[in-house]
Amino acid sequence: MNLLKAAYKVLSRLEGLGIALVLLVLYTVLIISAPTVFTRPMIYFSFLETVPPALIAALGLTLVITAGEIDLSFPAVVSLSGLALAWGWKTFDPAYSAVIGIVLALAAGAVVGYINGLMVARIGVPSIMATLAANFFWYGISILLAGGRQQTLAGSEENSVHELLVGRPFLGIPLQAFWSLALAVFLWFILNRHKFGESVMFIGDNPNVARVMGVNVEATRIWLFTLHGMIAAFSGIVLTLFIGVFYPNQGNFLLPAMASVFVGGTSIAGGAGSIFGTFFGSYVIGSLEAGVVATTISGYWVQVVEGGVMAAVVILNAATGKADFASLLNRFRHWSTPERANPELLSKDETR
Amino acid sequence: MSNPLPDSTDQYALRMVNIDKHFGLVRALTDINLDVGRNEIVGLIGDNGAGKSTIVKILTGVFPPSSGELYIAGRKVDFRRYNVQSAHAHGIETVYQDKSLGEKQVLWRNFFIGRQITNRFGFIDVKKQKAIANDIMVNTIGFRGRGITVDSKVSQLSGGERQGIAIGRAMHFEADLIILDEPTVALSLKEVAKVINFVHKIKEAGKACIYISHSIPDVYEVCDRFVVLDRGEIGASIPKKEISLKALDEFLLEYAHGRKDKQRS
Numbered sequence: 001m002n003l004l005k006a007a008y009k010v011l012s013r014l015e016g017l018g019i020a021l022v023l024l025v026l027y028t029v030l031i032i033s034a035p036t037v038f039t040r041p042m043i044y045f046s047f048l049e050t051v052p053p054a055l056i057a058a059l060g061l062t063l064v065i066t067a068g069e070i071d072l073s074f075p076a077v078v079s080l081s082g083l084a085l086a087w088g089w090k091t092f093d094p095a096y097s098a099v100i101g102i103v104l105a106l107a108a109g110a111v112v113g114y115i116n117g118l119m120v121a122r123i124g125v126p127s128i129m130a131t132l133a134a135n136f137f138w139y140g141i142s143i144l145l146a147g148g149r150q151q152t153l154a155g156s157e158e159n160s161v162h163e164l165l166v167g168r169p170f171l172g173i174p175l176q177a178f179w180s181l182a183l184a185v186f187l188w189f190i191l192n193r194h195k196f197g198e199s200v201m202f203i204g205d206n207p208n209v210a211r212v213m214g215v216n217v218e219a220t221r222i223w224l225f226t227l228h229g230m231i232a233a234f235s236g237i238v239l240t241l242f243i244g245v246f247y248p249n250q251g252n253f254l255l256p257a258m259a260s261v262f263v264g265g266t267s268i269a270g271g272a273g274s275i276f277g278t279f280f281g282s283y284v285i286g287s288l289e290a291g292v293v294a295t296t297i298s299g300y301w302v303q304v305v306e307g308g309v310m311a312a313v314v315i316l317n318a319a320t321g322k323a324d325f326a327s328l329l330n331r332f333r334h335w336s337t338p339e340r341a342n343p344e345l346l347s348k349d350e351t352r
Numbered sequence: 353m354s355n356p357l358p359d360s361t362d363q364y365a366l367r368m369v370n371i372d373k374h375f376g377l378v379r380a381l382t383d384i385n386l387d388v389g390r391n392e393i394v395g396l397i398g399d400n401g402a403g404k405s406t407i408v409k410i411l412t413g414v415f416p417p418s419s420g421e422l423y424i425a426g427r428k429v430d431f432r433r434y435n436v437q438s439a440h441a442h443g444i445e446t447v448y449q450d451k452s453l454g455e456k457q458v459l460w461r462n463f464f465i466g467r468q469i470t471n472r473f474g475f476i477d478v479k480k481q482k483a484i485a486n487d488i489m490v491n492t493i494g495f496r497g498r499g500i501t502v503d504s505k506v507s508q509l510s511g512g513e514r515q516g517i518a519i520g521r522a523m524h525f526e527a528d529l530i531i532l533d534e535p536t537v538a539l540s541l542k543e544v545a546k547v548i549n550f551v552h553k554i555k556e557a558g559k560a561c562i563y564i565s566h567s568i569p570d571v572y573e574v575c576d577r578f579v580v581l582d583r584g585e586i587g588a589s590i591p592k593k594e595i596s597l598k599a600l601d602e603f604l605l606e607y608a609h610g611r612k613d614k615q616r617s
Contacts, residue, residue, distance in 0.1 A: 189475070193475050193476055193478065194473075194474050194475050194476065195468050195470055195474045195475075195476060196474065198461055198465060198468065198476065199465075201454070201456075201457060201461075202454045202457060202461075202465055205454040205455055205456050205457055206451065206454060206455065208451045209451045209452065209453060209454050210454070210465070210466075211436065212412075212436060212446070212448065212451060212452070213452075213465045213466040214436065214437045214440055214465075214466030214467065215465065215466055216437075271454070271455070271456035271457070272456050
């Protein structure tokens with residue numbers, strides 16, 4: 001019994017365990033239904049290459065949603081930052097053009113995010129409208145500046161920055177997979193162990209409480225949107241370097257990224273966010289399409305299956321109250337215990 | 353914050369001197385003179401619109417008065433530099449009826465939000481915060497909730513327990529004056545008893561308190577003195593020693609009637 005309790009304690013502390021199990025089940029189903037593809041490592045390496053850009057943007061989005069806000073403008077930032085990178089790349093000396101391009105891209109993301117933050121926190125525009133307008137506007141600016149044309153990053157394969165960010169030096173593992181994991185760990189600490197993250201959670205929970213308890217709500221919101229702008233820019237940098245070409249319409253993964261956050265268990269209501277839920281959620285969403293295609297059922301079924309899986313996961317999240325494994329186990333114990341035998345659980349529910 | 357006053361005023365946790373507040377042409381407060389002793393629990397009684405919340409908002413730095421002076425623990429408050437954040441630093445803590453705690457957050461976070469113990473990079477010392485939070489719950493407020501720990505979420509607590517957490521937090525941060533704004537509104541009798549018990553702890557700890565409530569029996573139970581507020585003016589200030597609960601009730605009733613009569617004439 002003690003062992004069980006200890007195991008329960010450890011399991012309940014692992015963030016995102018539920019959605020990680022969903023990912024495991026998904027791969028198991030795919031291995032059974034498409035063994036020729038999913039028993040070979042190739043497909044998994046390809047996921048590690050293609051999932052990170054949307055994953056990175058979704059990690060930042062998790063913080064924004066935890067604060068009770070939304071940011072619909074990050075796809076435009078992915079485009080704009082890619083353009084800034086490409087422009088820096090071709091304009092400056094090849095010895096340091098990549099670094100300048102990256103700095104410019106991050107700065108572009110920060111500016112867009114900061115303006116979003118001003119609109120939301122200072123002027124009081126609801127974030128869904130402010131960032132929707134920003135998405136149209138900055139996509140437009142990006143297409144305008146690029147003249148609607150794609151731009152190739154000349155000689156990107158031999159560039160050391162390219163190698164560092166999206167190369168595959170060890171066992172063929174793409175480094176963007178590593179960097180996105182590192183970002184997830186970093187943002188987990190920011191959200192769960194840093195003052196800033198605690199402010200984000202309290203603001204998402206109830207901004208009035210946060211304010212009377214001395215949190216600078218306005219500044220925190222502005223910083224939050226700026227941070228997400230920079231994270232989206234990082235996503236754009238990784239995407240553009242990986243493909244080696246900037247496309248003005250790149251970054252159109254708004255809906256998959258949002259789906260990743262929600263299947264990962266972060267609540268739209270704000271107040272709590274699951275970074276590792278989003279991490280595994282992104283791999284679930286990113287693996288679905290390729291997975292369904294590989295099972296050789298008709299291509300027309302792809303979206304039906306994707307939507308079905310998403311709905312199933314978010315229904316499971318809603319049914320378990322919260323998205324962590326602890327409450328799932330708790331519910332399970334609750335369901336399996338006759339109500340009268342456990343007055344403590346009953347009285348707790350009543351007080352909610 | 354400067355201008356220390358003569359010693360005679362230091363026996364007060366709070367002094368409001370000739371405080372006026374008007375919003376445009378509307379007079380919200382007229383010539384308010386209110387003292388709260390260092391270890392005194394003062395009950396602030398008055399109808400809706402009497403000016404109770406205006407007083408609370410001035411004390412907590414939401415807005416400054418139109419004129420008048422405020423002294424906290426003998427130090428004069430500079431209203432140009434007084435706001436919600438600096439009220440904490442001045443030693444005033446407020447427990448609001450519904451906006452003191454983050455519902456979905458764990459208790460240890462609620463104890464320290466806005467005043468976290470961090471390293472110089474801003475990362476929170478979770479172990480230390482949990483230890484202190486536990487100490488406050490067990491020793492300061494004598495928390496005996498079933499299965500409630502510092503890792504519990506606020507949503508698991510009853511209404512009375514929530515007020516207890518907020519009061520314990522205020523006491524931990526060495527508040528000179530704790531303002532309780534309708535702490536028992538919408539609570540069951542059992543929960544009200546818990547809150548009353550927490551307020552007694554404030555008295556025992558040697559702190560001062562302004563207790564605002566509609567419920568006269570609650571106010572009578574915990575307070576040393578009753579201040580009746582009427583249309584922005586202080587109508588009466590009665591020590592508990594000089595009046596019984598029944599007499600206080602009757603006095604307030606007569607007061608309300610008298611006011612109506614005055615309005616008619």
